Each structure stands twice: as structure tokens, then as C-alpha cells.
Amino acid sequence: MEFQVSARKWRPQKFAQMIGQEPIVRTLGNAIELDRVSHAYLFSGTRGVGKTTTARIFAKALNCQNLQGSEPCDECAHCLEIRQGNSLDVQEIDGASNNGVAEVRDLIENIQYSASSCKFRVYIIDEVHMLSKNAFNALLKTLEEPPPKVVFIFATTEQNKIPETILSRCQCFEFKPLTHKQIVQQLDQICKHDGIEMDRRSLEEIAKNGSGSMRDAQSLLDQVIAFCGSKVTPGAVESVLGIVGQGALENFIDRLIANDSAGLIDQVQEIANTGKDLTLFCRDLVEYIRNLMMVRVAKNPEKILDASTSDLKVLGRQSREMDPDQWHQMFTVLARTETEMKRSSLSRAVFEMALLRLADVRPFKNIDALISVINESEASESEPPLPVATPEKKSFANPETITAKVPDESQAVSPSKWSEIKREISDKKSYFAHYLTVCDLVELNDSVIHLRVSDPYTKELIEKEENISAIRAGVQTVCKRDVKVQLSLPSASDEKPSTDNKAEKKTLTGYNKKDKIAESEIIQEALEIFGGVVTR
Ligand SMILES: [Zn+2]
Structure with missing residues (x-):
């Protein structure tokens, strides 16, 4: 027997065999049973979801000599002719190759003759959005005064390209992607x-x-x-x-959770060795982490994710291994990495560095908890519990600036609040995530949010009215305050710690607990990752 591709061999021949699209199938069936057939239909939806198949079954049902309810028999002469594409009365036209006005005129001329043997003449025009403007205009006249017993079925993957005048004369059905x-x-x-x-x-x-x-x-x-x-x-x-499978993705995430840097790099090597595209893999990871977040927050993740039960189980287990904050951080870094990989000639190196950085996110389980541990230990006057940088090496922001600008206790805002504000803003305006990586919070009180932006270029971008509004809206949502936005650049002394003795002295006077905390390497890195400033 001749080999037939599955898609053809398994193409549904009756309404009952259709997979998905139940509401559409039911509506079309009713139209036939109630004898209320419209003269023009538009089937829209992504490729391979059953538009043309439905059109053919509908054409059969319209002309079947042995109709059962609304279901064509698929055996009578008409059904067979239509199935084999030999019917003179049911024509399939490819809009992509017959898109000129001449072709449409030919078609319309033909329409004037009545059906040769069938009850209805059916014109199925695939990829109808490819028709030229003039072709659409020629068609429009026929749609305004359709000859009796003619049915047009238009199919398109791009409904937005169909003129409104055509749409308004069609019964439109939107085909859903299959689950x-x-x-x-x-x-x-x-x-x-x-x-x-x-x-x-x-x-x-x-x-x-x-x-x-x-x-x-x-x-x-x-x-x-x-x-x-x-x-x-x-x-x-x-x-x-040539894809990296779900299993490999699961392993990879397990290694990220376990902070197994060596394992991660090995797996990258493995993937690269088999000739698979690392940028695609990075994209899959971003999507995977999105799924982890969904499993964590959604009430019915199975409805959102369209994943198998076994996948959901793994996602559920992995998502609990880290805080939502950490997943969010991974998501942001990987999403940015994917963009960078596309631009870079060293995409693999970009990917590897991002992974190593992500593996480092792991120790910071909860920034608030970490800070309170340090605060407590300070309060009990014991030695700091975490390895801190040696004082000579302090190169973080000039303590004087911090002392001068950090507001008093009542005005202070916790780093988690600032993270929350940033997330709120980035959720509304995704491009903002990048800006916010170069912003430090200097102050947030009842009337002002003061941000220090690391470079003048980004500052200029943020100064745009819509961006300022986005920041205000973020603060409004999280803190329920309407504030003014103040932006500043780091002062010269921030960038280059002064070697002048006097300045040093002054600096040391202003040195306090806050600065000690800020010095801790871990805290600094946490600040960088979560983008906060020490306020307590
Ligand atoms: Zn039939």
C-alpha cells in the first residue's frame, strides 16, 4: 500500500471525528439541520488546527445525498468526489497563489452558473488574507449580492489582514490551538x-x-x-x-537548585556537543521557569500550563525548592541572557557566565531574613556571623553619601518593599527591568522616591514622562503613596573614593552599622542581585 503521511491519512472526514473546536462544529451542524446556512464563513486560527478540514466536512454536509442529522455519510457520490477533490461544485482555491483580481473575476464569472450536480457550490479560499486589495474589492460585490446556493468559506491564519468590509459580511469562527x-x-x-x-x-x-x-x-x-x-x-x-527534551530541562533546573555549577557547565557542554542550539535552550529555560512560577502561584496550574500530569508533579516539587523571589531573579537574568546571546558572537560564554551567576543566587534564600540575622548579631555585639570584607577594601558607596541621604527610621523602606516596587513596575513595563538594574534607591518617604541612576543615558530614558508615571504607579500600588520621582547621578565622590586625608577622616566619622552591613560581600552581592540599598 502506498505510504500516506499521517496528517492526510488521519484527516477527519466527519464532524464527529474532529478533535477540539466543539463549539464551531456544533454551530455549523445546527446551521445545516435548521437549514440556516450563511453564504460566507471565515475560519481563522493558527496553522494545523482544522480550518480546511472543517470547511471540507461542511461542504460534504451541504451536498451529501445521504445526510444523517448534520453528519455527511462520506460514502455517497458527492461525499467521495469532495473528499477526492474531484467535485466541480466544491472548489478549493489557494489565496496565496491566486491572489490577483483576474483570478477573482474568473471565479465570480463561474459563480453565475448553478451547481452541476450538487445542491450548493462551495468555494473554499485558503490563506484568504493573501488576496490583493483589488481582489477583495471584486469579491465584495459578490458577497453583497450573493447568488443563491453559493457558500464561501474563507480560511486564514491572519484575520487582522482581512478588510473590515469582508469580515462584516461573514460569519466568523476562531479556531483554538489544540491542547x-x-x-x-x-x-x-x-x-x-x-x-x-x-x-x-x-x-x-x-x-x-x-x-x-x-x-x-x-x-x-x-x-x-x-x-x-x-x-x-x-x-x-x-x-x-534536534531539541533539548523536557528531561534535560528538568535535570538542568535540579542542578541550578542544587547550586551545582560544575554539573551545569558539563550539561552545557553536552548540549553543545550534540549540535543543539544553546539560545533555544536558554529560551526553553525561561519558559520552564515561568511554568515553575505558575505552578507556585496559580490555583489550577493544570489549566494554565497545558502540561502533562507527570511534568506538573516535577514542576510542583522544583518550584517549592526556592522562593518566588529567587525564581523571579532567575527568570529575569535568563530572559536578558537570551537576548544577549542572540546579539553576541560568544553566545555560549554569555550563557555560561549567566549560569554561574545564577548558581550564586542560591545562598540568598531570603534577603530580609539575612539582614535581620546581621542586625541581631550587631545588637548583641557579637562578631558578624558572615565573612565580611576587610575594612581596607571597602569600595562600596561613600559612607558619607549614605549617611547624608539615608532617611531616618520612620522614612525607611525595606529592601523587600523596593524589590516589590521594582517587580510591580517591571510587570507593567517589561523593559523597565533593565533600567532598574542600574538604579539604586536612595530614599523613599511619603512625598518623594529618590533613585540614583548609574549612567546619564539611562537617566535620560527614565526621565520620559511615561516612565516617571510608571515608577509613581509602582510606588502607589505597593506603598499606597503618591510620590514625586527624583533622579540623580552618582556624584564624583561615589565613583572615585577620595584619597584625601581630610575626606577620609570625615568618612570615618560617618561610619556606622549600616556601612558595616553594606561592606559585607554577601550583602553587597545581594544588593546587586535584588537591587536595594541598606536602610537599617
Ligand atoms: Zn454523503
């Missing part, structure tokens, strides 16, 4: 039917890479079967499709 579960079920059925042995993980991997398109998933399945034969071994899918 992971629906695709897995279908792939599983195909494998069982064709006697292909395949493990669950491989099935899920293929479904995931189909990105909601049944046709794409089925093509990938064909590709894998062509390579492996009737027995698909675990891991084969990854190597055939």
Missing part, C-alpha cells in the same frame, strides 16, 4: 493503530513541539517513525528533532 492533551491522544491513537511502540515521554515531546498544531505534530511523528522504525526508543525524539 497538549488532545494532540497526545491523537498521536497515541495513530501509534497504536500503526503498531508503533513509543513511550509516553516521546509522545509528549512530539506534541509539545507541534505547538498546538495537529498537522505539525503529525509531521514530526512521521519524521521520528521514519528514523526509528516501529520501535521508538526514549531519547530518540530529541536527537531526531
Whole structure:
């Protein structure tokens, strides 16, 4: 028997065989049963979700000689002709290659003749958004005064490119991407039917890479079967499709959680050795961490994530290993890293450095807890419990500036509040995350938020009205205060600690507990990661 690709072999021939799209199938079925067929339909949605298939079944149902309810028999002469693409009355036109006004005129001329043997003439125009403006205009006249017993079915992946005048004359249906579960079920059925042995993980991997398109998933399945034969071994899918599988992602995150820098770098080497794209892998990691956050915060993560039960279990376990703050931090760093990797000729090095930095996030379980530990130990006048930098090496902000600018206790804001404000702002305006990495909070009180921006260029960007509003809105949401925004650049003394004796003396006078805390290497790094200033 001739080999047929799965997508064709398994194309649904009846409404009942359709996967997903139930509301659309029901509405079309009702139109037939109630004899209320519109003269123009528009099916929109991403590729491989059943638009053309539905159009063909609908054309069969309109013309079937042996209709059962709204279901075509798929056996009568009309059904067979339509299925084989031989019907004179049901025509499929590719909008991408017949997009000129001449083609549309031809079509419209033909429409004047009544159907040769069928009840309805059906024109299925695929990729209709590719028609030229003039072609649409020619079509519009026909849609305004449609000849009897003619049905147009337009299909498009880009509804936004269809003129409003056409849309308003069509019944529009939006096809949803298929869910992971629906695709897995279908792939599983195909494998069982064709006697292909395949493990669950491989099935899920293929479904995931189909990105909601049944046709794409089925093509990938064909590709894998062509390579492996009737027995698909675990891991084969990854190597055939050139992807890094879910299992590898899980391992990677486990290593991040365990702070296993060496293991991470080994795994990067492994991935690079197999010729897989590290930038894509980084993107997958970003998505994975997003899923971890969702599992952590969402009430019904299974509804949001479209992941398998076993994946959800792993996500659930991993997400509890770290604070949401830490996941958020990883997300931000990796998302930025992916962008940097795309631009850099040293993308692998960029990735590795980011990973090493991320592995370091691990010790800072909770910045507030850490600071309070230090404060307590200071209060009991014991030695600092954490390794601190030697005083000679202090190069953090000039203590004088801190003393001068840090507000008194009543005005102080905790680093976690500032983190919260930053997150709030970045959530509303994602590009802001980058700006905020170069901002230090100097002061936040009832009337003013004062930020020190590390460079004049970024300061200028932040000074734009919309950005100022974004900062105010962030403070408003988190602290319930309406404040003015004050921006400053680091003063010269901040950048270059003075060697002048007098200045040194003055500096030492202003030296206090706060500065000691600020000196601690760990705190400094935490400040850098979470972007705060010491206020207590
Ligand atoms: Zn039939």
C-alpha cells in the first residue's frame, strides 16, 4: 500500500471525528439541520488546527445525498468526489497563489452558473488574507449580492489582514490551538493503530513541539517513525528533532537548585556537543521557569500550563525548592541572557557566565531574613556571623553619601518593599527591568522616591514622562503613596573614593552599622542581585 503521511491519512472526514473546536462544529451542524446556512464563513486560527478540514466536512454536509442529522455519510457520490477533490461544485482555491483580481473575476464569472450536480457550490479560499486589495474589492460585490446556493468559506491564519468590509459580511469562527492533551491522544491513537511502540515521554515531546498544531505534530511523528522504525526508543525524539527534551530541562533546573555549577557547565557542554542550539535552550529555560512560577502561584496550574500530569508533579516539587523571589531573579537574568546571546558572537560564554551567576543566587534564600540575622548579631555585639570584607577594601558607596541621604527610621523602606516596587513596575513595563538594574534607591518617604541612576543615558530614558508615571504607579500600588520621582547621578565622590586625608577622616566619622552591613560581600552581592540599598 502506498505510504500516506499521517496528517492526510488521519484527516477527519466527519464532524464527529474532529478533535477540539466543539463549539464551531456544533454551530455549523445546527446551521445545516435548521437549514440556516450563511453564504460566507471565515475560519481563522493558527496553522494545523482544522480550518480546511472543517470547511471540507461542511461542504460534504451541504451536498451529501445521504445526510444523517448534520453528519455527511462520506460514502455517497458527492461525499467521495469532495473528499477526492474531484467535485466541480466544491472548489478549493489557494489565496496565496491566486491572489490577483483576474483570478477573482474568473471565479465570480463561474459563480453565475448553478451547481452541476450538487445542491450548493462551495468555494473554499485558503490563506484568504493573501488576496490583493483589488481582489477583495471584486469579491465584495459578490458577497453583497450573493447568488443563491453559493457558500464561501474563507480560511486564514491572519484575520487582522482581512478588510473590515469582508469580515462584516461573514460569519466568523476562531479556531483554538489544540491542547497538549488532545494532540497526545491523537498521536497515541495513530501509534497504536500503526503498531508503533513509543513511550509516553516521546509522545509528549512530539506534541509539545507541534505547538498546538495537529498537522505539525503529525509531521514530526512521521519524521521520528521514519528514523526509528516501529520501535521508538526514549531519547530518540530529541536527537531526531534536534531539541533539548523536557528531561534535560528538568535535570538542568535540579542542578541550578542544587547550586551545582560544575554539573551545569558539563550539561552545557553536552548540549553543545550534540549540535543543539544553546539560545533555544536558554529560551526553553525561561519558559520552564515561568511554568515553575505558575505552578507556585496559580490555583489550577493544570489549566494554565497545558502540561502533562507527570511534568506538573516535577514542576510542583522544583518550584517549592526556592522562593518566588529567587525564581523571579532567575527568570529575569535568563530572559536578558537570551537576548544577549542572540546579539553576541560568544553566545555560549554569555550563557555560561549567566549560569554561574545564577548558581550564586542560591545562598540568598531570603534577603530580609539575612539582614535581620546581621542586625541581631550587631545588637548583641557579637562578631558578624558572615565573612565580611576587610575594612581596607571597602569600595562600596561613600559612607558619607549614605549617611547624608539615608532617611531616618520612620522614612525607611525595606529592601523587600523596593524589590516589590521594582517587580510591580517591571510587570507593567517589561523593559523597565533593565533600567532598574542600574538604579539604586536612595530614599523613599511619603512625598518623594529618590533613585540614583548609574549612567546619564539611562537617566535620560527614565526621565520620559511615561516612565516617571510608571515608577509613581509602582510606588502607589505597593506603598499606597503618591510620590514625586527624583533622579540623580552618582556624584564624583561615589565613583572615585577620595584619597584625601581630610575626606577620609570625615568618612570615618560617618561610619556606622549600616556601612558595616553594606561592606559585607554577601550583602553587597545581594544588593546587586535584588537591587536595594541598606536602610537599617
Ligand atoms: Zn454523503
